[in-house]
Amino acid sequence: MKKSFTIIITFLIFATSFSQNKFGNPEVNPIQIQKTFGDWSAYQSKNIMLSRDFIAFDSASKEISKEAFLDQLANGNFIPIRLKSDDGIYYYKLFKIQPKSDSSIKATINQIGFDAFKNYKMEGTAFPQFSFKDLDGNLVTNESMKGKIIVIKCWYIHCTPCIREFPQVNKLVEEYKDRKDIVFMSLAEDSAEQLKTFLARKPLSYSVIPDMKVYMNEALQLNSFPTHFILNKEGMISKVLPNFESLEVALAKESKL
Structure with a gap:
């Protein structure tokens, strides 16, 4: 009887463990x-x-x-x-x-x-202080972005993977167009003149900030592109991501918080 009881208990433990192991x-x-x-x-x-x-x-x-x-x-x-x-x-x-x-x-x-x-x-740290002007002359600072989720794409003109995902990130902007609390901006290494010429052929729906090579190298210490950041409404880095596929999943999660 004792032996049968032990076998039953062992089986139940195994079954419970197996059912939780997905x-x-x-x-x-x-x-x-x-x-x-x-x-x-x-x-x-x-x-x-x-x-x-x-x-x-x-x-x-x-x-x-x-x-x-x-x-x-x-x-x-x-x-x-x-x-x-x-x-x-x-x-x-x-x-x-x-x-x-x-x-x-x-x-x-x-x-x-x-x-x-x-x-x-x-992730979980404060995004470095910034005060940027985009190609349209709009000033963007840490203070002006408080209370918003910020999606940042870091790239440069001659980065093939960066350009390849333009259609996908543009579609993402369209998907969240009714969310006034989500802002899409990009930091580019290139000059304003180079970017205006390039973006006339390859549109990007993000606001574009030129001449960001030093900031990305020194403040963000980036060594691979593209790199995407999602900042939460407190200005903290929620996610750092290497591609659109990861960005799409992470933004869907952050947008529901």
Whole structure:
């Protein structure tokens, strides 16, 4: 009788644990995906978004903080793989990089991890003081933007990924056009004259602020473009994001707060 009771209790604990575990195996084979750099790069670009919210696990399947996860990507010998799930939440786990894998995989992951870690550490801090004039002569300052959600796109004319997402970010502006508490502005490295000529051919629905190279390098310490910021209504950095896909998800969440 005692033995049967123990078996029942063990089963119930297992069943409860299983029902709460809404993620499963890796969505790709962690070893196979490392066969070539092309395979890994194609998977990473479509399935790994380190700027979004996710639950992280180390290589021993122990849950760790997002900060610890990104630190290990930046400085360790791991690749991130998404786990299959049925609850809409992202679960990432670290897997060892194989000894015979292309060295470009590790170098790329370390750089991506470094950028994501740096961006993550900026979240929750105050956006640096600014006083800008856009191409239309409008003055924009920290004080004038208080009480608004600010979406900032950092870019320059010769940045191909920056320009490629113009149609998507323009569509995003249109989507939120009735939200008077959301402002879209962009910081560009280029001069006003260069930007006016360029934007006549490639329109951008954001307000555009020229000559921002020094500010982006020194105040924001950016080393990759595009970079997007979402500031909350208190002027704090809510999210730092590397692409439109991450921006779209994060803004939808911030706009509902």
